[in-house]
Amino acid sequence: MASRIGTLRPPVGAALTAALLGAMTLGTVAVVVAYAGAAMPGVADWAAVRFTVAQAALSAVISGLLAVPVARALARRRFAGRGALITLMGAPFLLPVIVAVLGLLAIFGRAGVMNDGLAALGLPRLSIYGLHGVVMAHVFLNLPLATRMLLLGWQAIPAERFRLAQSLDLTPGAQFRHLEWPMLRATLPGAMLTVFTICLASFAVALTLGGGPGATTVELAIYQALRFDFAPERAATLAVLQFVLCLTALGLGWSLIRDTGFGTGLGRRVEMPAPGGWRKGMDVAAIVLAAGFLMLPLGALVIRGLGGMGDLPGGMWAATLRSVLVALATTVLVTGAALVLALAAGRRAAGHRLFDAAATLPLAASSLVIGTGLFLALRGVASPSTLALPVTIAVNATLALPYAYRLLLPEARALHQGHDRLAQSLGLTRGARFRLVTLPCLARPLGFGAGITAALSMGDLGVITLFAAENNATLPLFIHGLMGSYRMEAAAATALILMGISFALFALFDWIGRHAAA
Amino acid sequence: MLQLDRLVLEEPGFCLEADLNLPKGARCAVLGPSGAGKSTLLNAIAGFVAPQAGRILWEGADITRLPPGQRPVTILFQDQNLFPHLTVERNLALGLSPDGRLDAEARGRIAEALERTGLAGLGGRKPGQLSGGQQGRAALARALLRARPLLLLDEPFAALGPALKAEMLALVRAVADETGATLLMVTHDPQDARRLDGLTMLVAEGRAHPPMATEALFADPPPALSAYLGTG
Numbered sequence: 001m002a003s004r005i006g007t008l009r010p011p012v013g014a015a016l017t018a019a020l021l022g023a024m025t026l027g028t029v030a031v032v033v034a035y036a037g038a039a040m041p042g043v044a045d046w047a048a049v050r051f052t053v054a055q056a057a058l059s060a061v062i063s064g065l066l067a068v069p070v071a072r073a074l075a076r077r078r079f080a081g082r083g084a085l086i087t088l089m090g091a092p093f094l095l096p097v098i099v100a101v102l103g104l105l106a107i108f109g110r111a112g113v114m115n116d117g118l119a120a121l122g123l124p125r126l127s128i129y130g131l132h133g134v135v136m137a138h139v140f141l142n143l144p145l146a147t148r149m150l151l152l153g154w155q156a157i158p159a160e161r162f163r164l165a166q167s168l169d170l171t172p173g174a175q176f177r178h179l180e181w182p183m184l185r186a187t188l189p190g191a192m193l194t195v196f197t198i199c200l201a202s203f204a205v206a207l208t209l210g211g212g213p214g215a216t217t218v219e220l221a222i223y224q225a226l227r228f229d230f231a232p233e234r235a236a237t238l239a240v241l242q243f244v245l246c247l248t249a250l251g252l253g254w255s256l257i258r259d260t261g262f263g264t265g266l267g268r269r270v271e272m273p274a275p276g277g278w279r280k281g282m283d284v285a286a287i288v289l290a291a292g293f294l295m296l297p298l299g300a301l302v303i304r305g306l307g308g309m310g311d312l313p314g315g316m317w318a319a320t321l322r323s324v325l326v327a328l329a330t331t332v333l334v335t336g337a338a339l340v341l342a343l344a345a346g347r348r349a350a351g352h353r354l355f356d357a358a359a360t361l362p363l364a365a366s367s368l369v370i371g372t373g374l375f376l377a378l379r380g381v382a383s384p385s386t387l388a389l390p391v392t393i394a395v396n397a398t399l400a401l402p403y404a405y406r407l408l409l410p411e412a413r414a415l416h417q418g419h420d421r422l423a424q425s426l427g428l429t430r431g432a433r434f435r436l437v438t439l440p441c442l443a444r445p446l447g448f449g450a451g452i453t454a455a456l457s458m459g460d461l462g463v464i465t466l467f468a469a470e471n472n473a474t475l476p477l478f479i480h481g482l483m484g485s486y487r488m489e490a491a492a493a494t495a496l497i498l499m500g501i502s503f504a505l506f507a508l509f510d511w512i513g514r515h516a517a518a
Numbered sequence: 519m520l521q522l523d524r525l526v527l528e529e530p531g532f533c534l535e536a537d538l539n540l541p542k543g544a545r546c547a548v549l550g551p552s553g554a555g556k557s558t559l560l561n562a563i564a565g566f567v568a569p570q571a572g573r574i575l576w577e578g579a580d581i582t583r584l585p586p587g588q589r590p591v592t593i594l595f596q597d598q599n600l601f602p603h604l605t606v607e608r609n610l611a612l613g614l615s616p617d618g619r620l621d622a623e624a625r626g627r628i629a630e631a632l633e634r635t636g637l638a639g640l641g642g643r644k645p646g647q648l649s650g651g652q653q654g655r656a657a658l659a660r661a662l663l664r665a666r667p668l669l670l671l672d673e674p675f676a677a678l679g680p681a682l683k684a685e686m687l688a689l690v691r692a693v694a695d696e697t698g699a700t701l702l703m704v705t706h707d708p709q710d711a712r713r714l715d716g717l718t719m720l721v722a723e724g725r726a727h728p729p730m731a732t733e734a735l736f737a738d739p740p741p742a743l744s745a746y747l748g749t750g
Contacts, residue, residue, distance in 0.1 A: 421566060421586075421595060422599065424585065424586040425565075425566075425586045425592070426612050426613065426616060427586065427587015427616045428612060428617075428618070429616050431617060432618040435618070436601070436608070440603050
């Protein structure tokens, strides 16, 4: 078979990047496995496993089922603010988890709006802590994601089918059976599995709303074993359990859970009939309830936070600076690594399947598993607190890479197919090719991916908890400290600043990308 | 002289052999049924398809293993001949130097080439703002600037109407004459071959036949050509 001469250049940079990713994911797991033999899982550990799976399953099923009416209503109705609402549905992915938790506390917490209302009616106050609180926070964070994924499914139904259904005068029920149900059967499991996988590795929600024997996730148990019990072997055992859980979920849905519906044109209204009557009422209710559930907590947080703005806690700006630096460093690493991998995979260089696997592997990794591995491996090298920020940067970069890579890959493929021949025939130098062809054509997904990475890293509350001391906390950890000392107003004010910076970083990088795009 | 020395090109379900010479400065049409391998042959000469066996020589030097950009070749593809996100001037600058430098001297030469190809004043436009004919002209202007000794055309004007195509062929001839380039042009239209007024190479039934004078060939077509022309 005649081969393409141009594909023979060995992808050295991509191979190195993939090796680093392998070390961060499989390497840390190997360290953890080596330590894990010393302690077999105990009763409490198995309880943590059961709770982790149960809360993730509940979160996934509830998010998925609630997303069906919301996505359906968004698909077939047109109303003022529809586009804005769909855009807003992308925001919780970038929202720092601790901010979301503080928002939910502002409504459902002990001193929240709901409990004040209950107390005014002479009813007992309800507690948000425990399984239901963890699940509620996960639904809050993931309902929008599931909705967007299902909305993509509705949009993928060809308009001709709906026209055919109308010309055959199918009832809405028959239309659901013949057109929408087959689509849901294909997309809903993927959406639920995606949420399930995310919730399996969720740490910050369990840290803030869970805890105790009845509501401890494996991730939280790892943190407690390392930070409070000083039991590294037990942490290692738990980390192995967590890795097996994540790997199983990823294995179940390798092909299903990778497309999260970012950046695709969700604004288009589906050309499907919009029946009136009670069906219209249901659609309106679905949209209003979903929008309320998503916006009220943040609204309440804003009100509470603005009250605390006059009295910002000491040390906050130092923590802010650390977080911004961590976010920027992570963004530089991820953008470079994702570009190198996507370009190599895009031109189908030797080993491109391995690169693709290396860029997907972090989806099975979790912050605390990698963190435990690094903690154990670096224990003798330096004190945890001096390593806190570099380790956080490395872990954040590893975990954000799959998203940036998936955004770039289709564009890198198109770039190769569209322009490689011409660039080669002109014999462009590597510098000129990068400057004049690669960068302008990939600027948009690069900027978008950089924005997502910066926001995720800015808001991350994961591995930092294993390493940081008082004096080098990032902003999310600083907020967690405020919550721990019941300074809820100061925490809310700081959370507003964290949210503002996260979204500002996203907007900045996205704007740079759009601006530099060809 | 371009020599294809017992060249064998293979792709799944397809095999083409070529053993022939093309004199320097010749204008040669490459004619044959679709799927016969005309484009593959040009892509092999340009360096995009590695031959299974045999050699490609230009003026006695073996160029079979050279990367595309280092060959004495300019090739125009069926499409994607210009970077859509760069201005025409930027696109042409890439023909002058592979690092895309655009200094005063380069600007002057580009303006000349644009003038020469009837695109004066359009250097600031993006390819999407040009008509199909103008895009072809811009690609030819770059070929003029590159001035490589071999000019390969893989049906870049197939989508143009007859009058426009005749105009472009005249421009191709002018560019080839001006740079002294040896021309190889894929076409499935015998009229194009006649208009080129030179040699014709028939590619059919797994073989690239040695080029012959076009008029003589059409006057007494071999069976494969008769079959293609529908005159047999």
